[in-house]
Amino acid sequence: MALKNRPVPREPLPDADVHSEGFRQQRQARRSALVEDYVELIADLIEDGNEARQVDIAARLGVAQPTVAKMLTRLCADGLVSRKPYRGVFLTEAGRKVAEESRIRHQTVEAFLRSLGVSAETARIDAEGIEHHVSAETLDAFRKAMTAPR
Incomplete structure (x- = not known):
């Protein structure tokens, strides 16, 4: 018997303050995601032995140089x-601190996805979005799940 077609029971709405906090955190994550992407990329370019030039940043992010x-x-x-x-x-x-924190979050999320069997390429791409929206508590849970005996 397939469960796919069964409706999932809906949870009751949380308290308004709790509910709004979740939306506030997501808005903040969206605002900081772009900054984190830039500083992480700049750090990567510098560590790769190159200068982080505007033209290289634009090419790697797939945006125009004026952006x-x-x-x-x-x-x-x-x-x-x-x-x-x-x-x-x-x-x-x-900036180095922001880049390092972002890189650690990205690596944790990517490793967790890989531990679930997600392909390397998909895990890398998905981690790029998830890393900005995941809490410290969830990152700790990811780390514990990856180190737990199976």
Whole structure:
């Protein structure tokens, strides 16, 4: 007997304060996701032995250079990157911290998905979105699930 066609019982709505907190956290995650993607990519480009140049950032993110220029201005104002004329983009100490935290979240999510049997390519792509929306509690649960004896 297939269960696919059975309706899933709906949970009652949570208290309004609890409900709104979930939406608030998701809005915050969406706002920070772009910043995290940029600083993580800048860190990757620098660590790969290259300068993080605007043209390279645009190519890797699949966006236009003016889009990158606008975001770099924002990241400079937020104290996450610095720019030097005729040189690339550099992370500040705060930018390195954001990049490292983002990288750790990404690696944890990707490893968890791989432990479930998700292909490497799909896990990499899916982790790119999930990493920004997952709580510290959930990341800890992912880590515990991966280290638990089977």
